[in-house]
Amino acid sequence: MYTEPRTYEQECAPIKAGVVIREASFDDYPGISRLSSRQGLPTKSYVEWEHFWTANPTYNCITDWPIGWVIEADEIVGYLGNIPRKYDYAGRYLVAAASHGLAVDPNYRNYSLTLIGHFYRQTQAELLLNTSANFQAAQAYRVFRATQVPVGDWNRALYWITDYCGFVDRVLSTKKVPMASLVSIPVGGFMHLKDSIARKPIPPSCSCRVCTYDFFDERFDAFWKEAVRQSGGRLLATRSREILDWHFQCDMSSGRTWLATVEDRSGLIAYAVFCRQDSPGFGLTRVRLVDFQALFGRTELLVPLIGWGLDKCREQRVHMLEAIGFAHRKQEILQSLASYRRALPSWLYFYKANNTTLAQALFDPQIWDPCCFDGDSSL
Numbered sequence: 001m002y003t004e005p006r007t008y009e010q011e012c013a014p015i016k017a018g019v020v021i022r023e024a025s026f027d028d029y030p031g032i033s034r035l036s037s038r039q040g041l042p043t044k045s046y047v048e049w050e051h052f053w054t055a056n057p058t059y060n061c062i063t064d065w066p067i068g069w070v071i072e073a074d075e076i077v078g079y080l081g082n083i084p085r086k087y088d089y090a091g092r093y094l095v096a097a098a099s100h101g102l103a104v105d106p107n108y109r110n111y112s113l114t115l116i117g118h119f120y121r122q123t124q125a126e127l128l129l130n131t132s133a134n135f136q137a138a139q140a141y142r143v144f145r146a147t148q149v150p151v152g153d154w155n156r157a158l159y160w161i162t163d164y165c166g167f168v169d170r171v172l173s174t175k176k177v178p179m180a181s182l183v184s185i186p187v188g189g190f191m192h193l194k195d196s197i198a199r200k201p202i203p204p205s206c207s208c209r210v211c212t213y214d215f216f217d218e219r220f221d222a223f224w225k226e227a228v229r230q231s232g233g234r235l236l237a238t239r240s241r242e243i244l245d246w247h248f249q250c251d252m253s254s255g256r257t258w259l260a261t262v263e264d265r266s267g268l269i270a271y272a273v274f275c276r277q278d279s280p281g282f283g284l285t286r287v288r289l290v291d292f293q294a295l296f297g298r299t300e301l302l303v304p305l306i307g308w309g310l311d312k313c314r315e316q317r318v319h320m321l322e323a324i325g326f327a328h329r330k331q332e333i334l335q336s337l338a339s340y341r342r343a344l345p346s347w348l349y350f351y352k353a354n355n356t357t358l359a360q361a362l363f364d365p366q367i368w369d370p371c372c373f374d375g376d377s378s379l
Contacts, residue, residue: 062124099116113143152371159341227295273292
């Protein structure tokens, strides 16, 4: 039997003496870092963490933007970051707020909704995004009437194994199977043979001109201007050269982000970005396709770019290549190519619009072209 979700006011616990929920500052980094470590979440250096805002072109155009909120007792026991993102939509720009790094110590989880409430009550952003939700956070977002993005499989990942023996060894070792390293050789070989027979091979990346770079240049501004012109007014996270530099600079300089392009005589016509996002729980090395854009409806160019990514993963002995999300034709192509699928613990991508007109427009799946470039998914 259906029951209405409880309201924010019904769910929130009263704040006890000695507990404060306040706006975060850059000085809070040490406490936030310790909190993330306690919760088993990945942590970034201060320079990388501060980069989310101080090098962010969108943040630098807005006054009084909160970088997030913290729950403070004797120390910081809860945190939710707030990263501004710029979007192109229907011939104009809008500012979105992306939640980031939600973490609350177990003894203070009853304050989680109050913390999240600060994110949803902000008014400077027209669009509020949660793109890396876990199961508990997903339930909380629904209290605030956040909606699942209407396109893409955000509760399932598509993937390819690119180092079969290493992949099997890591999985068996995690499950404490005896002699995992020895067993992985015949099992990995069998899986490789089976996949080779069962799946249609992906054409090699040399079937068209695929280039690779470790920087974004002025061609990406021209590319993005044309992509927006051809978009038909869809909602798209802005990908100007300046924003791409901000988004990927740290990981690209360390070799953890790969950029591949397809070019013809007219110039850049498609690109893909792959980011290293390992799975520490299984000890697996993993690369994820986080963005793909193409001009003139050339979504078929995703095929050689995936081929390039697979070659790169094999070359670097990465265990797997993965893709999550995407919409329409891009998703169909990925589904036709992928060897494996795995269920995710929850739906990852939620949104809420801060005005009725935008909210009504975003019910239309055709408005969306979401991927892991959105929100904080690849930050």
